[in-house]
Each structure stands twice: as structure tokens, then as C-alpha cells.
Amino acid sequence: MLSITTKIEEDHYQIKLNGEVDIYTVDQLKEAIDDKMKQNPKKIVFDFGDLGYIDSTGIGALIGIKGKYKDTDIKIINLRSNVKKLFEITGIIRIFSVE
Amino acid sequence: MERMEKNMIVSLTLPNAPEFVSVARLALSGVADRMGFDVDDIEDLKVAVSEACTNALKHGSKKEGGKYFVHYTIKEKKLIIDVCDDGKGIDIENIKTPDLDHPKESGLGLYIIQTLMDEVEITNRENNGASIRMIKNMRE
Numbered sequence: 557m558l559s560i561t562t563k564i565e566e567d568h569y570q571i572k573l574n575g576e577v578d579i580y581t582v583d584q585l586k587e588a589i590d591d592k593m594k595q596n597p598k599k600i601v602f603d604f605g606d607l608g609y610i611d612s613t614g615i616g617a618l619i620g621i622k623g624k625y626k627d628t629d630i631k632i633i634n635l636r637s638n639v640k641k642l643f644e645i646t647g648i649i650r651i652f653s654v655e
Numbered sequence: 656m657e658r659m660e661k662n663m664i665v666s667l668t669l670p671n672a673p674e675f676v677s678v679a680r681l682a683l684s685g686v687a688d689r690m691g692f693d694v695d696d697i698e699d700l701k702v703a704v705s706e707a708c709t710n711a712l713k714h715g716s717k718k719e720g721g722k723y724f725v726h727y728t729i730k731e732k733k734l735i736i737d738v739c740d741d742g743k744g745i746d747i748e749n750i751k752t753p754d755l756d757h758p759k760e761s762g763l764g765l766y767i768i769q770t771l772m773d774e775v776e777i778t779n780r781e782n783n784g785a786s787i788r789m790i791k792n793m794r795e
Binding site: 651 | 753
């Protein structure tokens with residue numbers, strides 16, 4: 557299961573993921589981001605604090621989002637250690653601003 | 656683990672439907688926790704089994720009612736996971752190591768499995784799909 561909530565802050569969208577991103581839920585993530593991007597935000601911040609699980613399907617989606625919305629500043633915060641480990645293994649920690 | 660018998664096998668038959676990959680993770684968590692794997696190893700194992708299941712869904716039979724199998728073989732100091740599909744097999748010769756300086760959207764699954772597990776073996780059964788065997792040793 558995955559739930560996605562968005563908060564509009566002064567200068568960015570804060571998108572919080574809660575649950576798991578896998579082959580079943582990944583389309584939900586892609587659709588939610590495409591929907592938010594219609595507003596043309598200059599910056600989005602993903603809060604991964606409640607994201608318990610992600611695998612290559614989710615990581616692939618994030619790489620796709622980064623490539624598709626090149627002009628948007630994308631930051632990811634509050635990565636859990638298991639998620640951060642996958643970011644490091646796959647090298648995507650180098651293409652995102654991560655805190 | 657001391658009281659557990661050796662070579663017990665927990666097996667799942669899963670439909671070729673993405674919503675049930677999480678069932679493989681849940682079963683894995685139960686088995687690995689019972690064996691005494693630590694939390695970090697269980698997280699690694701969950702990712703590895705999901706990647707193999709995702710692979711089975713992508714490469715497995717597209718027929719209605721298609722299914723694949725996940726077997727957890729419990730050894731004294733290691734867990735063997737077999738994920739077997741009934742598709743056309745994996746093009747083993749053409750498995751590439753991803754270019755981590757230029758990450759792409761696909762092609763990460765098998766690489767992640769190989770990074771997280773101690774041993775990985777991919778075999779194609781003649782006219783009968785592919786199997787991914789993954790082994791994780793318990794830490795001393």
C-alpha cells in the first residue's frame with residue numbers, strides 16, 4: 557500500500573510518501589507526480605520519512621521523473637537507512653539532492 | 656534457530672499479478688525473522704525477493720492464470736530463496752552491469768539482487784521458464 561499526500565509550502569510542494577513503492581504501487585507514484593507537475597512547481601521536496609520500502613521499480617520511476625522534469629529542483633528528505641542504502645547501491649544518490 | 660530443523664522449505668505459489676509481490680515480502684520477513692536474521696538483513700532480503708518476483712512478472716508467462724513459485728529453504732546458517740517462473744527465460748548472456756554514473760529507469764533489478772545477496776544463480780530451464788536462486792548467509 558502507498559499513500560501520497562501533498563502540502564503546498566511557500567516556495568515548494570512537499571510530497572510525502574507513506575507505505576511501500578513496488579511494482580504494484582509505482583504507477584500511483586508516477587501518476588501523482590505527473591498530476592502535481594501540471595502546476596509547474598519550481599521545486600518539490602519528497603519526504604520519505606514514512607516510506608518503509610522501495611525497490612528498483614520505484615527507483616526507476618524517480619530516475620524517470622528527474623529526466624522528465626529537468627527544470628524542477630527535486631529534493632528528497634528523511635530517507636530511512638534501508639532506502640538510503642538502495643540509493644547508494646544504484647547511484648541515484650548522486651543525481652538527487654538528498655538530506 | 657537452534658530448535659529449527661534443517662532444510663525446511665516454505666513455498667508460495669503466486670499469481671502473475673503485481674499486487675501479490677508484497678505477499679512474498681511478508682512471508683520472507685516471517686521466515687527470516689524466525690531464523691534470526693537482523694533487521695538490516697531482512698530489509699535486504701525483502702528487496703532481493705521482490706526484485707526476483709518483479710522479474711518473474713515481467714518475463715513470466717502472460718497467459719491468463721499464469722503463476723510463479725517462491726521457495727524459502729531454511730538451512731542451519733543460511734536462507735536459500737528460489738523464484739521460478741514459467742516464461743521464456745532470461746537472456747543471461749545480455750545481462751549488463753548498469754552505468755551508475757548515468758542511471759537508467761530499468762535494468763537495476765538483477766544488479767540490486769547481486770549486490771545484496773551472498774550468492775546468485777540464474778538458470779533457464781528448457782521450455783520451462785527461469786529460476787533465480789539467491790543465498791544469504793547468517794552473520795557469525
